[in-house]
Amino acid sequence: MKEISRAALGVKPSSTLAVDTLxxxxxxxxxxxxxxxxxxxxxxTPENIKRAAVRAIDGGKTKYTPAAGIDELKKAAAGRLYxxxxxxxxxxxxxxxSGAKHSxxxxxxxxxxxxxxxxxxxxxxxxxxxIVKMAGGTPVIVRTEERAGFKLTAAQLxxxxxxxxxxxxxxxxxxxxxxxxxxxxxLSLAEVCVSRDIYMISDEIYYKMVYxxxxxxxxxxxxxxxxxxxxxxxxxxxSYAMTGWRVGYSASSEELARVMGNYLSHSTFAPSTISQYAxxxxxxxxxxSVETMRQAFEQRRNYAVKRVNSIPGISCIMxxxxxxxxxxxxxxxxxxxxxxVINGGDDFALALLERGRVAVVSCSGxxxxxxxxxxxxxxxxxxxxxLDRIEKFLSEETE
Numbered sequence: 001m002k003e004i005s006r007a008a009l010g011v012k013p014s015s016t017l018a019v020d021t022l023x024x025x026x027x028x029x030x031x032x033x034x035x036x037x038x039x040x041x042x043x044x045t046p047e048n049i050k051r052a053a054v055r056a057i058d059g060g061k062t063k064y065t066p067a068a069g070i071d072e073l074k075k076a077a078a079g080r081l082y083x084x085x086x087x088x089x090x091x092x093x094x095x096x097x098s099g100a101k102h103s104x105x106x107x108x109x110x111x112x113x114x115x116x117x118x119x120x121x122x123x124x125x126x127x128x129x130x131i132v133k134m135a136g137g138t139p140v141i142v143r144t145e146e147r148a149g150f151k152l153t154a155a156q157l158x159x160x161x162x163x164x165x166x167x168x169x170x171x172x173x174x175x176x177x178x179x180x181x182x183x184x185x186x187l188s189l190a191e192v193c194v195s196r197d198i199y200m201i202s203d204e205i206y207y208k209m210v211y212x213x214x215x216x217x218x219x220x221x222x223x224x225x226x227x228x229x230x231x232x233x234x235x236x237x238x239s240y241a242m243t244g245w246r247v248g249y250s251a252s253s254e255e256l257a258r259v260m261g262n263y264l265s266h267s268t269f270a271p272s273t274i275s276q277y278a279x280x281x282x283x284x285x286x287x288x289s290v291e292t293m294r295q296a297f298e299q300r301r302n303y304a305v306k307r308v309n310s311i312p313g314i315s316c317i318m319x320x321x322x323x324x325x326x327x328x329x330x331x332x333x334x335x336x337x338x339x340x341v342i343n344g345g346d347d348f349a350l351a352l353l354e355r356g357r358v359a360v361v362s363c364s365g366x367x368x369x370x371x372x373x374x375x376x377x378x379x380x381x382x383x384x385x386x387l388d389r390i391e392k393f394l395s396e397e398t399e
Contacts, residue, residue, distance in 0.1 A: 023359035034386035037359040043241040046289040052281035068261035069096025076283035085218035100235035100248035112137040116166040121152035122367030150177035154188035167199035176373040178319020206322040208239040247279040344369035356393035
């Protein structure tokens with residue numbers, strides 16, 4: 001038989017979804033597992049959004065839509081970007097897809113020729129390198145350090161660029177690190193992108209989840225030259241607790257938006273019509289629920305960071321956005337925990353799940369095996385219980 005595509009064979013499964021699946025299987029088997037694996041808010045979708053979906057069904061809005069999304073949603077997305085980020089886009093520059101992940105896939109597919117390179121700071125969201133590989137490109141990973149706040153510098157970016165470089169993928173705030181780029185840091189990266197004439201794919205899906213009164217700055221707001229080279233990625237999953245509704249969107253030049261629309265017309269087509277009307281309400285309707293969630297996540301972050309740093313043998317820095325903590329497990333390397341020799345995050349995560357009944361994600365899939373990622377999108381009771389179990393797991397194994 002003919003071989004399977006070598007490009008497809010080179011794509012790794014999502015480590016975040018793998019851990020979540022295993023944890024849910026254990027729960028289904030009757031085991032009491034605290035799941036810090038997947039980045040999914042524990043809040044319910046706000047009532048006004050759910051009602052908009054019901055109205056769409058009752059109003060017969062259940063047919064195909066244009067491939068790039070309904071006008072109501074594109075206008076709502078453009079309005080939200082202007083209100084929150086001060087950037088102006090026409091509805092024709094907005095392309096709707098089945099989640100922010102799908103939006104990134106479509107953007108990368110529309111930009112990439114075989115052999116093109118994409119600069120990706122590490123730690124990175126697990127999907128970025130795989131999407132680049134699926135599109136026929138080459139991920140160029142640039143490692144950032146915990147002591148530097150896990151942030152890419154302009155000098156690092158400039159050194160990584162070659163004649164084959166097509167774009168930088170930047171996640172701000174970041175999954176998995178939770179770190180936020182300041183205006184000055186973004187400006188320095190923007191200068192490199194403009195001077196070296198590369199695109200910036202700016203994944204801003206967590207832009208509403210910023211803490212301690214910090215300023216979020218959208219890359220597209222930093223001048224016309226960068227905006228012309230920027231593709232913004234956003235969506236409703238995180239800020240509006242709509243992970244299962246599967247609606248994301250991109251904002252870019254009209255030319256690129258047209259190409260992406262063509263791509264969608266021959267692949268998935270548009271997201272669920274009902275979900276689109278719900279997302280339009282999320283973006284254009286009342287925003288109080290977003291702030292309620294943000295405040296809750298900030299309280300959970302404060303508790304989680306304090307507890308992690310009180311447990312001997314692990315540590316973390318304070319994340320500035322999103323809802324993740326990168327836990328440094330380097331002091332556990334070489335030890336035996338839960339019957340496993342800990343060579344990295346994979347072993348630690350499996351031992352903790354099997355023995356401690358807590359699911360975290362190994363950061364080997366994020367480009368840094370000396371860490372695991374904990375999501376504090378879970379409820380406070382689960383966060384307290386889960387961290388109690390982590391502390392007990394580590395103390396028992398070292399006695």
